[in-house]
Amino acid sequence: MPRTSQPGRTVSARLLDVLFAFEPGRSALSLADLVRRTGLPHATVRRLAGELTAAGALERRPDGRFTVGLRLWQLGTLAPLTEPLRNLAQPFLEDLYTALHQHVQLAVLEGHEAVIIERLSAPDAPELVSRVGGRLPLHCSGVGKVLLSHAGPRLIETVLSGELRRYTPNSVVSPAALREQIAGCRRTGAATVRGELTADAESVATRIVNGEGRVVAALSVVVRAKSVKPQAVLPSVIASGLGISRLLGWRPGVKIRGTDPDHH
Structure with missing residues (x-):
């Protein structure tokens, strides 16, 4: 069950839940996919996805689906091990x-x-x-x-x-x-x-x-x-x-x- 519908979750926690919706085999997700996988309201997901895209953490493809952005991928390569x-x-x-x-x-x-x-x-x-x-x-x-x-x-x-x-x-x-x-x-x-x-x-x-x-x-x-x-x-x-x-x-x-x- 998605945890993001629980009350009291911070904005940063919800941002992370949007990011962690992506995983192997699910590298391109639509807005509806993100809503379903996070349990957040549609308007909230749309706003958070827009902010993440503006920051380069996500990219939006011509078909409207979202993928992990280049800046986020570059950050992942800095993992120490x-x-x-x-x-x-x-x-x-x-x-x-x-x-x-x-x-x-x-x-x-x-x-x-x-x-x-x-x-x-x-x-x-x-x-x-x-x-x-x-x-x-x-x-x-x-x-x-x-x-x-x-x-x-x-x-x-x-x-x-x-x-x-x-x-x-x-x-x-x-x-x-x-x-x-x-x-x-x-x-x-x-x-x-x-x-x-x-x-x-x-x-x-x-x-x-x-x-x-x-x-x-x-x-x-x-x-x-x-x-x-x-x-x-x-x-x-x-x-x-x-x-x-x-x-x-x-x-x-x-x-x-x-x-x-x-x-x-």
Whole structure:
């Protein structure tokens, strides 16, 4: 349910709700779309959208629909982690893509999900459920398992005690089985997922570590099921993850500390 109809919300909160109505798959919205997604009155949305457009945060297309404006996009690139990480990782993603011609993606932890911050995809690669800027579940995606495995105990317990959705018949939703996978991923730094999120896709993922030994992202290659043996892809993925980690300042011997301070 939209929260913007609640009384007492500030103008800035309502402006943010208009902006956050945009998301992957909904990058161009009409005024009616914004009204429906925010729950605000039509006149209020029209006024706020006009102000955001005048400021360059939104742009209005010839067909009347709104999109995220250039100034807002430029602001997003200043996020302290994602842009430097994307720039450093890009050559490694390109090399993996050139070698395998499959999906290659980079993701970070946000809340209880993995957010894709970069992806290179081949036209004949398996269709996936998300895209750049999209979110993946932690319990049944390759990058998600890596990020979950290196998270703190509180996040792990929250995820494992919550709803573990079964996306396909292969989805692992047993907390006990996931604990075993988490232990293995912590030990090796890598995870392999076979048809858990998308039935015809297999994912091989590894961690990316900064100079403090903290896991800041996960890198994965997603291939069509049974087209490539995961064991054949794994060394290249791990090597790429180590290469990116070195550029972030990590060196062998630095203890892996996980994604947040309560990791032990």
